[in-house]
Amino acid sequence: MGDRNFRSILTGSFSTPCADNPTVAMVEAAYRHAGLDARYINCDVKAEHLAQAVAGAVAMEWVGFNCSLPHKVAVIEYLDEVADSARIIGAVNCVSIRDGRLVGDNTDGKGFLASLKGVTDPSGRKVVVLGAGGAARAIAVELGLAGAAHLTIVNRDVARAENVAALVRDNTPCAAEAMAWTGPVAVPEGADILINATSIGLGDGNALPPVNLDTLRSGLVVADVIPNPPMTHLLRTAKARGCTVLDGLGMLVNQGVIGVELWLGKKLDAGVMQRTLQEIFEVPA
Ligand SMILES: NC(=O)c1ccc[n+]([C@@H]2O[C@H](COP(=O)([O-])OP(=O)(O)OC[C@H]3O[C@@H](n4cnc5c(N)ncnc54)[C@H](OP(=O)(O)O)[C@@H]3O)[C@@H](O)[C@H]2O)c1
Incomplete structure (x- = not known):
């Protein structure tokens, strides 16, 4: 019993609307394939609740999250550091949380x-x-x-x-x-x-x-x-x-691979992600 661990690594996404964003299915398929006990929670976060969502992620010790519309610019004010290209672009869509410090990147x-x-x-x-x-x-x-x-x-x-x-x-x-x-x-x-x-x-x-x-x-x-x-x-x-x-599917897959690498330091299987999206988008094999 002693060495069992019921605590998952937590990651996710803040956006609104979020229901049609398939990233959760893509990333969780790759987590399972890698044998990682990690979750990616797709959260509907309204603009006025972004500060609370970011504070919540820190409080719950998430290791990172993606930001999509409408938060890519607004999230910057809550970060401790912004990577060079994200600073030039002026938008952040991927935040890593390390020892309570928030670092923003742009993986688009x-x-x-x-x-x-x-x-x-x-x-x-x-x-x-x-x-x-x-x-x-x-x-x-x-x-x-x-x-x-x-x-x-x-x-x-x-x-x-x-x-x-x-x-x-x-x-x-x-x-x-x-x-x-x-x-x-x-x-x-x-x-x-x-x-x-x-x-x-x-x-x-x-x-x-x-x-x-x-x-x-x-x-x-x-x-x-x-x-x-x-x-x-x-x-x-x-x-x-x-x-x-x-095609744009590869861009989406690579964003997932890069984001998880920033959060966990692990390179997930791009092929698993690609096949998951192809199934969701009903792309003929
Ligand atoms: N594959 C991926 O991983 C990935 C990642 C991010 C985004 N995307 C896709 O990229 C697309 C653009 O996203 P975004 O965030 O850049 O959107 P955005 O900021 O709203 O920009 C949309 C762009 O499309 C132009 N546009 C729209 N309709 C047009 C038309 N009928 N004729 C000519 N130009 C038109 C707009 O021109 P005006 O400035 O003249 O209005 C603007 O330049 C979306 O479809 C999104 O799904 C894909």
Whole structure:
């Protein structure tokens, strides 16, 4: 009886609404696979209760938690330390609790980068990023820090695109420019990577961001942040045109792997996470 331990390691997520976030299923499947007595609790935390939720996690000795909408910026005021890239991005989606100290990271861009590195090294590359929201911002900063040579940020609201481009120019050695999205975007001849970092395609396999499809050449890497459905219209078209494609499921999986590594110092099985999400999203094998 003496060496039995009924106390689980506690991790989780604070967001609202949270019911459609599948991260809990993905992470807990990987915890079980690793034989870890750890839990990931998906908590619906309203904006006005964030301070209490953070204090609760500390009081209950959680080892860490993810933050999603609407807490990614608001959580920063409760942290003792913020990692460099998260500070540049201005948003935290992963908090580690070590000896009562709270350390914030941003795994959005890091998860994308880990996925991208599976098909190409972004160092020295020219990249076109569609969108200038939270995902685009995180991806652009990580690409800049990873040594990308040039970013073109394309957005309907060009002021938002300029804001992201300036962030990259001011904080990384990468050149960056903004472009207004007024019609189908032509991917420039010299570009190596095209990334859809907008919400176009989320839950809609027919939606297509306005891109001049004739400019999707063989040799171009085309990536999408959309996790569901993973094979978006953009990726299907790009694949048919001979491009290397990368879906948003890998970004989500890698975020889980990176987050748990920050919390527990253990690398979970990405394949288990990937298969769990594929089952949930009913992706054909
Ligand atoms: N796979 C993953 O792990 C992962 C992680 C994070 C996010 N995501 C996905 O990334 C997507 C974006 O998230 P976010 O947090 O960046 O959202 P966000 O901050 O709301 O930004 C949305 C972006 O999409 C653009 N956009 C939306 N509808 C558009 C349209 N019809 N035409 C042109 N541009 C359009 C917006 O342009 P304007 O500024 O002009 O409005 C903005 O740049 C979401 O679908 C989310 O699911 C995936």
